[in-house]
Amino acid sequence: MSAVFIFLAGLLLASSLAAVMFRRLVYTALSLAVAFASLAALYLHLGAEFAGFAQVMVYVGAVAILIVFALLLTRNAGSDPEHPGHGGSWITGAAIAVLVFGCLAFNIVTSSACARPMPNPPSITTRQIGESLMTRYVLPLEVLGLLLTAAALGAATLALEDKRKS
Amino acid sequence: MSGTPLVYYLLLAALLFSIGLGAALTRRNAILVLIGIELMLNAANLNFIAFWRYSPNPEALSGFMFVLFSIAVAAAEAAVGLALIVSIYRHRRTTRLEGMSSLKG
């Protein structure tokens, strides 16, 4: 295990735990941004340059900002008293999460597929990615374009609705 | 380059997934539930990247492409999800999930 991995994994786990535990919602959004950034650093560490930068651009630059906007637009609701420490649903949820982790960890540790040695770092250029996007993966790309357009229109319609009524 | 075995990446992703799952199950604010879902998606992405990196033939780019598409889909999902939450908030003045259950039988 390399020191970089330990550092990034620690940062990722700490910030994602912070993101779900913080009572103040803005802290949640900020630590979520840190979690996304450390995940992107992990991608870079694994040699996936393009995916890392895409992660930063989309998650830190767009999703985290969107969440911040949503938090500020629904500001009064954020002050609702929330008691995650009480009530049966909290215990059930946490138990399920721990159980799921236990199952996953058991399977991962006992799996033979994980004993794979690390191959030499692949030399993937951006050009190769672009070419395979335009040849082998061109259909998913087109479908994705359609999906994003639909999502943009849908989000705009949802957000506009109130204005038209009033 | 990192000498970290694959199993650590998978364990990290499993932990991240569980954190996200826990958040999605226990928190009552819809935005926080969405954050939990995003964390779970990211855990899956981490798995894809790790498997791609440790695969015998990384030039095939399958896992890598999956992550690119998944990032784009997640962005769309977050945009629509948050727009829904904001528009529900306008009607109901709440982002708590209990407040949105008027269609429940």
Next chain:
Amino acid sequence: MLGSGIIKGLLETARNFFGSFRQPERLVTIEYPEQQRTVPENNRSFPFLVFDRNDPVKGLRCVSCKICEKECPPQCIYIETEKDSRGKPIKHPKVFDIDISVCMSCQICVEVCPFDSIKMDQTYELSQFSRYDALILHKIDLAKSNEYYHQIKPTEAGLVDEQLAAEREAQIAKAKAAAAIKVAPATASPTPKPPSPAPPAKTEVPA
């Protein structure tokens, strides 16, 4: 077309930019400590006391009548009258203080003064490090010569001088006349009081 206004504006600012190097008269800035703007004659800051005959102590026109002290709206003037050896007040201020941190430059003291002894100054560089002591001007700080007054406000000072000269002549003429009258009957009456100065003929400050 959209954008042509932007180009016009850019050309205008470019003309200003290069013009300010080639035509120094474009630069309107006065670089203050080196260059100073000449203040207009009617500018006023704080009062000062006028003296004649190059004698800042004896030559003060002030007779310590205390009209200005009474009239001053913010009460920033403090005057004590000089006394001779027998304790009898004489027409000279012993103390004349003006607290210019209180003074509001209203010029009322100048207008009420019957002797044209207090006038408005034009100095404005009066910053001090101490807030209390350094801003109280004493008699010695306030005393400034008539020449200085002529220098800063030539028109007004000329008028004041003419008026004072006229008053003095009138006084001398009156004294002569009185002496002639008194000499003629040759009655040894006690010396009359020196004629009280002419009723306060105000020097109207040219607006």
Next chain:
Amino acid sequence: MILLYSSPEALLIQLKSWTVSLAPAAWQPVLSSAISALVILLLFAGIFALTTLVERKGLGRIQNRPGPNRVGPCGLFQPIADGVKSLIKEDIVPAAADRAVHFLAPLVVLAPAALALALIPLGPGLAAVDMDAGLLCFFAVGTASELGAFMAGWASHNKYTILGAMRAIAQMISFELPLVLSTLTVVMLSGTLSLSSIAQQQGSYWFGLPAWNVFTPWGLAGFIIFLIAATAESNRSPFDLPEGESELIGGFMTEYSGFKYAVFFMGEYFGMFAISGLTITLFLGGWNAPFSFLVWIPSFIWFLIKLGLMLAWFIWVRGTLPRVRVDQLMNFCWKMLLPLSLLNILAAIFWHFTASWQFPGAWGLRWAIGFGMIALPFIGISQSGARQKKWGPRIYRYAD
């Protein structure tokens, strides 16, 4: 170590590798990165100091004032005085502020800008970080400054700061679209995301004239769109709404003073340098000389000259144009820049597929058609906008 002189750039690179080779082997990568970071930071901090002075003097001259001229000869030491002043000023944190976030916000603004600077190639082989997906990395790190603006605005706990932060984020997100779309043309035609290869490809000459991207129709239109979007992206006048001091005091920087304010200021200027460097690399031929007989001047000198011209342009625009309104800004972005940058991609495709035309006058015809593909829609949009009184000259109801 013998320094083999082949070119000034090679000399600099050899000097660095010689310095690094003095260190023990384990520390060499660290030292190499440290030297690069130090050089980048020192160079651009020096340019920052100079820019603040030149900006103030230039703005003064535009307004027929001499500008700062008191500190040192011709006011040359003004930046030092400003630096000392901001260092010794009291650092005020509002009582209601969120201290940790308030402290972190200036760093979150400065660090991405400095990172983006490291990606800009100053000459062949003279980029601190030369990566294959450099352009993507540039935009990725650029997005973090939005988060910094939000942190500053929210942590200050003040209505003006939060309004400024909201404006900043909305503006940056909106203008990112035309910004990225106009760079897309360059990426399409050069076939790479690496900034140094993009600059390298513009290094040829055509009868002594440079083959820069700006001399093609799509390049010219892309350059103009990019320049406008870059002005908005770096929060420069006339798009400095986030800190519009007439209505928002200082925007998201209202509650900052002393050194933290200076860090914000530096972050903004670093962002401006980075985006100017990107403009130069993408459209203005990078480090290449404008004429083939001038190639003997070292490449980084050319880069710095072009950077200086870009900064002069930014200052000139700042001294000329008044600040726009929020709705004007958004209308302009979404209804003008975005359609035009999409059309620009079409023009670039046209240019790419007509590259094989060989008949006489082909170049002129390609230019005319490609330019018309953008200029005609521009005129159309501006006419229709003027008809709807969206972009017409302002009518003063009471002033006249």
